[in-house]
Amino acid sequence: MSSLPAMTSSLATRLRVLILGGTAEANRLAQVVAKDPRIYAVLSYAGRTENPAKPPIAWRVGGFGGIDGLKHYLMAENIARVVDATHPFAAQMSSHAIAACAAANVPLLALERPPWQAVAGDRWIEVDDIGAAAAALGAAPRRVFLGIGRQHLAAFAPHPQHAYLVRLVDPPRAPLPLRDAEMVVARGPFDRAGERAMLTKFCADMIVAKNAGGNQVSAKIDVARELALPVIMIRRPFVPARQKVETVDEVLHWLGHDAAPAERGV
Known part of the structure; x- marks a missing residue:
């Protein structure tokens, strides 16, 4: 095109x-x-x-x-x-x-x-890549919001004890490679009220995010701080x-x- x-x-x-x-x-x-x-x-x-x-x-x-x-x-x-x-x-x-x-x-x-920097109140677990992020979820079942896009979802398939919430820009053309997953199709930007409502409805207790950065911190990171949710933050490659x-x-x-x-x- x-x-x-x-x-x-x-x-x-x-x-x-x-x-x-x-x-x-x-x-x-x-x-x-x-x-x-x-x-x-x-x-x-x-x-x-x-x-x-x-x-x-x-x-x-x-x-x-x-x-x-x-x-x-x-x-x-x-x-x-x-x-x-x-x-x-x-x-x-x-x-x-x-x-x-x-x-x-x-x-x-x-x-x-510029990359985001953790501030007071943030509960970040910083890791180097997607595989390390999946491993960092731990053995105990968690309810996890995956704010990572569609490209790397398969890395979380070996951890089926967790329930996942996945947000995608476009509807997937194939089933998600996750056993227990809810999906939201939406395009940003997203505000705090919407992120809080989404995470609260899902009862999320952890977030996985890439350090995309920017002059304004992502609304989901702000809400994670407000709700005292741990964030597995993937460092830039x-x-x-x-x-x-x-x-x-x-x-x-x-x-x-x-x-x-x-x-x-x-």
Whole structure:
């Protein structure tokens, strides 16, 4: 699936930018650069979410075919800059972007959310990966909210003594790999009132979450603190060193196209 206009002479004079998306920050960047006639940007979705919102710039869905495929795309499309605004847990895509940009000699900048930090009242059990999170639930039966998406649910199948609540963006195409599971299909953002109602109705006594980060802590983490629920917090995966910033304005400065005041209010 794609929406890529044919290259014209007018496009040739614009800065050609590839945005690796999948986050609210990527969408925000797309909204801003769409109003800048000096930039021609393409937003790339990984394709894990069905029917993504159509951005105001050219876009594509799906992988590139590994490092070599991404390198070929960058060269074929005359991409001058790449902004990696993928999810902090999309480590493979980020690593591929580092290698492909180096091979194609294309500058790369990561737009990366700062990780969440535990504060007073949080009951975090920090682990390194999904397998460790499943093991950390323990032997005693628990009622667990899995705030991890659909990709890694199978890791919890060997722990059938627990009851799970799973929230997904899209309805699953196959049965969940969990013996005792309830499912909620919904798209964020989610507020505290809704998270509290959901967790209370399920009688959750533990939460499993990825440290997705952001300037505002997730509502489910706030509610876990309020309800004194333990949170198994999965640390971010390793990504090789790269230049990174935390705000859209910093990306625009790097592109050499700082936003005008009207654009900052988008």
